[in-house]
Amino acid sequence: LKFSTPALYIFLLSLTLGGCAFTQANLNVGYDEAKAAKGPLSEIPSRQLTIGEFKDVRPERDKIGYKRNGYGMKTADILTQKPVPEIVREAVTAELSKNGHATASKAPELVLAGEITTFWFDTQINFWSVEFMGTVAMDLNVTDGKTGAPLLARKYQGHFNEKSLGGLDATWERVMNAALALMIEEMSTDTKLLEVLRKVEKPNDT
């Protein structure tokens, strides 16, 4: 096969514009409530909880990543359909309610809130493949529902990467959903969090 100059230009152009590089991506990222698993959290008696605010403290809060062309240049933003704090708060709520805990209690025994430190999608272009990387991390703070005293501060992180020959929005969504699920899995199997939930005194305990 003999390539002529116009063909080469078209090829380079197709690589540059590949995947609509200049249009924003709007990913439907979220924790699949149906997949929320019953785990060690369900072995603890049902607790009255309030899921408080999850502040977005990421350095860049208006996006979750950049589309880049083959030369590494940023060409468009990658966004989520729902705000990131809402995605994380819903994921935490889903996991706890699936495991039998009340998550919107008016007289909570514990309040769970936190800060989102990372929610980022990135790609790394290798010679023959592309690596898609999603990282989600939060600082979770557990406080006493009555006194507001801090009881626990923990960091959780989920990272997922997938090497493949290529992929667009659906792949990116899958990578971010997997990273989010891994972070929630780390939270729900954390022995320190389980210990705090187990120890909590009922409001009418003396």
Next chain:
Amino acid sequence: MGLLPRNFRSVSTEFIVLLLVPTLLSCGPVHQAVQPAADDIRSLTRIAVVVPKDGEFIVLFDRATATVAPAALFGLVGAAIASGYNASRDIEKMNALSPHLATFSTRATFADAFTHALKASSRKTDVALLDTPPNDDESKKFDAVLTFDIETWGLRLPNQNEERLVPFIELKTTLRRSSDNQALWDMHDTFLGQKRTSFSEYQENGPMLRQEMKDTVASAGSRMAMKIIYPRGNTH
């Protein structure tokens, strides 16, 4: 091809081929991960755990920010030169950090954390830690063989917006049931550490590097044990 302008007809074949290549690249096979399922794991009482090797220590810094620009501008030779240059810069960094990690064993750290987490749980599983994968006869003594193949570990850029490095460990996990050779767990995972630190800080502070690597690898071992203790997959 009658719809194409005259000067495009001459390149139409090449055009189609060249357009198809990047398009078809998106059709590559996707590895189907298998997560351990509660019913499958419950039936296993004796598991052989194998962590065959320490894996390769690497630093992914210059290679992590590589683009296809050299290939586009200078072809395959340009790409090969750029790739070699980036790799050599990363190897320099690896060589600078290696002395700090001389006696560090990912295998031992990972295996300790995994078995410790498993023993601390209420799960009653008889776990035998093996140095090498069991042969067919030996495998029959166990309900399943769990292999953690540590591929790489070290430091990498967490993303292209970040200039600080993060410790990581990348491993492939397989759990095969001895009775039917069914893969009950087949996943590829990468675990990152919690902290981000510059290369120069790691270079100057060996104990910190060592501790952060240890924390990351041990955390990966504990999280893998949690996947056995609290399985989240679907039954096979």
